Amino acid sequence: MxxxxxxxxxxxxxxxxxxxxxxxxxxxxxxxxxxxxxxxSGNLAFRRDLVNQAEQAVAKAVASTFPKGSAAIGNAILNVNYSPVTLATNDQGIPLALVDDSVFATVGVASNDLTGATSDVKIRYVIERLCNVPTALASATNCIVFERPPTGGSAHLSNNAEPEVQPVFRVSARVLGPRNTKVFIQNTFTKPEV
Structure with missing residues (x-):
């Protein structure tokens, strides 16, 4: 044993x-x-916060004034990051102006960049008139337009004129945040041209 x-x-x-x-x-x-x-989960929280901060660019774009009528013809207006035609995009639909600084210089200026809630958050945006040619007035043949169909009644135009065609504007924003987090957002809105 x-x-x-x-x-x-x-x-x-x-x-x-x-x-x-x-x-x-x-x-x-x-x-x-x-x-x-x-x-x-921390990165998702950063991204969500950056999306919320990107709304500053949308608010600034909607408040901006754009050229109307014959003044809409022409080139980009750098002081409001505005392009009278749709910008070239990458495969994800992000304007190249937000991806490449040299392309951005043809549409806007870096001094228009916004600062987020903290100093390490930078917001860059561009505003596009969704047209394929910079024509004087938007039409359904050369722009993406918002048209309200006549509804009749008191909302119907009294002279039976066609309802106003409004071009669609798109604001695209790139937000750079902490940990080199990048967020892109896009939003569309309309404004009367005349």
Whole structure:
């Protein structure tokens, strides 16, 4: 009996060490997955906050004044980051002016960039008139337009004239935030041209 006891002592120790190693590895895996989940949720929170801050650009664009009628013909108006025609976009539909600073220089100026809630948040935006040619007045043939169908009654035009055609403007914004987080948003609105 004495010989069998000596051979069993080492086996229990090896088995205990293997179980301890498995438990440590399991604990490390749980810690790593929790850190990944926290990092992911933190990045999502940053992105959501940046989307909210990007609304500043939309508000500024809607409040901007654009050229109307014959003044709409021509080139971009740099002091309001305005383009009278639709800008070229990448595969995701983001205007190249927000991706490449040299392209942005043809549409706007960096001094128009907005600062977010903190100094490390920068908001750059462009405003496009969704037309394929910079014509004097928007029409359904050369622009994306918003048309209200006549509804009759008191809302109907008394002289049976066609309802006013309003061009659609699109504001696109790029927000750079902490941890090099980038968010792009787009919004459309209309304004009368005359």
């Amino acid at each position: 004495k010989a069998s006891r000596n051979s069993e002592r080492g086996a229990a120790l090896v088995l205990a060490l293997v179980v301890l190693l498995v438990l440590i590895l399991g604990g490390l895996a749980v810690m790593r997955s929790m850190n990944t989940a926290l990092t992911t």
